[in-house]
Amino acid sequence: MDNSVKIMPKAIVCEESVLRGDITISPGCIIHTSATIIAECGPIILGENCIVEEYATIINKNASEEAEAGGNALIIGTNNVFEVGCHVQAKKIGENNIFECKSYVSPAVSVSSGCVIGAGCRLLAAQTLPEHTVIYSKNCLQRDAMEKQSQALQIESLRKILPNYHHLKKATFDAKKIRGQV
Amino acid sequence: MASFMLPPVVSYACSCGLINPITKLYFCRHCLQLRCGFCVCHEVDSHFCSSCLENIPSSEAKLKKNRCNNCFNCPSCQHTLSARATTVVVPKKVDDPEKGDGDDKEKDKVITRKMYYLSCLACRWTTRDVGIPDQTVASGAWPECEYANQTRLNAIMEYYQSVVLQEKQEKQDLWKRKTPKKHKYFSLTDRTGLTVSMIRRQMGWADKAPPKPKAITPSEASEEVDELPESIFTEPVNLKNITTIKQRHSQPADQPETVDNLFPQRKSLWIKRSLRCRQCEHNIIKPEYHPTSIKYRIQLFASYHVPEVRLVKCEQPLKAGVANFVILNFANPTMHDMVVKIIELPSEDEEALLIEEFRRGFEKQTSLTSTPSLTSALSRQTSLNEEPRFVDKRTTAKLEYPNVPFTVNHRDDSAEFDEDTQIQQEEPPFVIWRKSNKVSVKLGFTPDPDLASNDEVVVGFSMQYNYVNTVINTADRSEPQKHTLHARVYVKVGNITSESA
Numbered sequence: 020m021d022n023s024v025k026i027m028p029k030a031i032v033c034e035e036s037v038l039r040g041d042i043t044i045s046p047g048c049i050i051h052t053s054a055t056i057i058a059e060c061g062p063i064i065l066g067e068n069c070i071v072e073e074y075a076t077i078i079n080k081n082a083s084e085e086a087e088a089g090g091n092a093l094i095i096g097t098n099n100v101f102e103v104g105c106h107v108q109a110k111k112i113g114e115n116n117i118f119e120c121k122s123y124v125s126p127a128v129s130v131s132s133g134c135v136i137g138a139g140c141r142l143l144a145a146q147t148l149p150e151h152t153v154i155y156s157k158n159c160l161q162r163d164a165m166e167k168q169s170q171a172l173q174i175e176s177l178r179k180i181l182p183n184y185h186h187l188k189k190a191t192f193d194a195k196k197i198r199g200q201v
Numbered sequence: 202m203a204s205f206m207l208p209p210v211v212s213y214a215c216s217c218g219l220i221n222p223i224t225k226l227y228f229c230r231h232c233l234q235l236r237c238g239f240c241v242c243h244e245v246d247s248h249f250c251s252s253c254l255e256n257i258p259s260s261e262a263k264l265k266k267n268r269c270n271n272c273f274n275c276p277s278c279q280h281t282l283s284a285r286a287t288t289v290v291v292p293k294k295v296d297d298p299e300k301g302d303g304d305d306k307e308k309d310k311v312i313t314r315k316m317y318y319l320s321c322l323a324c325r326w327t328t329r330d331v332g333i334p335d336q337t338v339a340s341g342a343w344p345e346c347e348y349a350n351q352t353r354l355n356a357i358m359e360y361y362q363s364v365v366l367q368e369k370q371e372k373q374d375l376w377k378r379k380t381p382k383k384h385k386y387f388s389l390t391d392r393t394g395l396t397v398s399m400i401r402r403q404m405g406w407a408d409k410a411p412p413k414p415k416a417i418t419p420s421e422a423s424e425e426v427d428e429l430p431e432s433i434f435t436e437p438v439n440l441k442n443i444t445t446i447k448q449r450h451s452q453p454a455d456q457p458e459t460v461d462n463l464f465p466q467r468k469s470l471w472i473k474r475s476l477r478c479r480q481c482e483h484n485i486i487k488p489e490y491h492p493t494s495i496k497y498r499i500q501l502f503a504s505y506h507v508p509e510v511r512l513v514k515c516e517q518p519l520k521a522g523v524a525n526f527v528i529l530n531f532a533n534p535t536m537h538d539m540v541v542k543i544i545e546l547p548s549e550d551e552e553a554l555l556i557e558e559f560r561r562g563f564e565k566q567t568s569l570t571s572t573p574s575l576t577s578a579l580s581r582q583t584s585l586n587e588e589p590r591f592v593d594k595r596t597t598a599k600l601e602y603p604n605v606p607f608t609v610n611h612r613d614d615s616a617e618f619d620e621d622t623q624i625q626q627e628e629p630p631f632v633i634w635r636k637s638n639k640v641s642v643k644l645g646f647t648p649d650p651d652l653a654s655n656d657e658v659v660v661g662f663s664m665q666y667n668y669v670n671t672v673i674n675t676a677d678r679s680e681p682q683k684h685t686l687h688a689r690v691y692v693k694v695g696n697i698t699s700e701s702a
């Protein structure tokens with residue numbers, strides 16, 4: 020597996036995080052220590068302002084047949100939160116989703132936007148979660164969320180605190196430099 | 202305590218004959234008997250809210266239908282709702298336009314106001330989901346839901362309350378007529394046989410009878426039910442909009458069918474419970490009054506008074522009719538040395554005697570407290586005594602009872618840190634290990650020869666131990682009383698090994 024991790028400027032990536040494979044981390048993302056991102060079956064592109072907390076695991080397990088259809092990249096939209104200990108292998112992830120602690124999303128699931136996967140919930144069957152779905156309780160009950168989930172405050176404070184206590188990986192990708200070359 | 206959540210390996214027989222692990226038993230210091238949950242009166246000590254930990258007097262709790270005033274449950278998932286604050290920008294009203302002629306900036310000034318809404322941290326339901334407006338204060342101002350059946354229910358409740366009152370009055374009158382009051386001093390009415398109400402009637406005063414219950418129109422059952430709406434056959438069901446059974450039941454007053462009718466539910470109160478021995482009516486468990494405290498004022502758990510038996514090891518394989526060994530551990534929880542002797546379980550006749558004794562003990566108590574004033578004051582709950590019975594656990598092995606007593610040292614929390622300076626004392630041969638307040642013994646047993654494979658092997662014995670009662674029951678005795686007590690103990694040592702294995 021080639022380790023070509025692209026970290027955009029203004030992204031905060033802790034040194035002790037595990038990043039493997041072709042990963043693109045967009046500006047504004049926060050990757051905590053001991054978070055794991057593995058681009059196993061294809062590249063992972065993390066959208067802007069995503070938070071990946073401790074012990075969260077994101078793995079690209081997109082099957083090869085889809086690779087022919089349009090790339091087997093796992094594209095994660097903006098403003099997603101992957102809370103402590105969650106395990107996400109989803110096919111596709113939209114925007115503003117929250118994966119709560121210890122939740123599990125199987126490779127058969129596509130997550131649209133504004134969804135919340137509750138703490139400890141396990142999504143296994145092939146499905147596409149409609150927008151603003153909240154999965155909660157041990158029986159994985161579903162409901163529609165009216166409120167928009169926002170974690171702007173959290174990002175702001177993390178951006179201040181994290182660099183004080185952790186070693187960060189340096190940005191490996193400079194947009195200006197690229198432009199200069201072109 | 203290892204058996205707290207697991208199926209019990211070692212169980213004790215309560216004085217009523219029911220089998221329980223020691224963690225579920227109590228020990229009455231006054232009767233010197235084991236008591237299980239059925240042998241004690243359960244009384245409500247105090248009401249409190251588990252969320253805000255406010256203590257609510259029982260009369261107030263009754264008035265508020267056992268619900269907290271400030272805390273709400275999520276109607277969607279039944280977790281506690283928490284108040285969230287948001288800041289809203291409200292344009293400031295300009296009171297005096299003439300005063301501020303120079304500064305136009307003042308007019309554009311806005312003030313930020315804190316507004317609160319309730320939100321569930323588990324399922325992210327909020328009061329905004331169902332259109333409840335945000336409030337200016339965090340608690341106490343949430344709108345009360347009005348229900349269609351409320352007036353009807355109130356009328357019914359009022360009616361039945363007056364019916365109860367009337368019945369009570371009638372019973373009291375009957376009681377008065379039946380048993381003439383025996384006062385120290387005879388009153389005029391006693392001698393003449395006149396009652397107060399008779400005199401009142403003779404004087405032409407209205408009788409002080411309670412008001413007759415106002416009649417209510419009884420409900421009528423009807424067979425006519427509304428037809429199902431046409432849409433139910435044609436439109437696809439969206440399960441997200443339909444409430445679950447649990448959601449409907451948690452909102453019993455209106456039982457909404459759709460999620461947009463969910464409404465925050467006031468949190469049910471919790472209780473602190475005290476337990477009372479049914480035979481001597483002494484408290485066995487009494488919690489501290491304050492809701493934030495988890496301590497007890499009286500705590501007579503059996504595990505603080507009765508030696509705890511644990512199964513350490515049983516030689517495998519277990520075979521029917523083949524002699525085997527079991528190692529049991531005895532721990533002394535009290536501050537006094539104990540002499541423990543393992544003897545045979547009571548025979549059937551002896552057990553019948555025990556049951557007879559249990560019954561007598563209760564009868565004696567009821568005759569003592571049969572005066573109506575006392576019973577009504579002491580036992581708020583009708584004293585239903587647990588019917589004693591034979592122990593429903595048969596031993597399936599023959600244990601070799603050593604019949605030799607051994608000492609179990611008292612509990613000493615500091616002994617754990619002491620260097621091992623145990624004086625080697627004369628030990629019976631079956632005692633194989635000893636440390637601080639624990640003793641392990643090795644006992645031989647033979648599983649019954651007629652056991653099939655996988656059958657449970659249960660050894661049972663009667664544990665005789667001496668107990669020092671530190672509570673002084675009677676005034677004339679100042680010395681702590683020593684008692685010799687028995688506990689019937691049953692140990693599941695394992696299963697007969699299957700032949701194939």
Ligand SMILES: [Zn+2]
Binds near residue numbers: 216237
């Ligand atoms: Zn009992």
Ligand SMILES: [Zn+2]
Binds near residue numbers: 251255
């Ligand atoms: Zn409360």
Ligand SMILES: [Zn+2]
Binds near residue numbers: 275280
């Ligand atoms: Zn909820």
Ligand SMILES: [Zn+2]
Binds near residue numbers: 230481
């Ligand atoms: Zn008692």
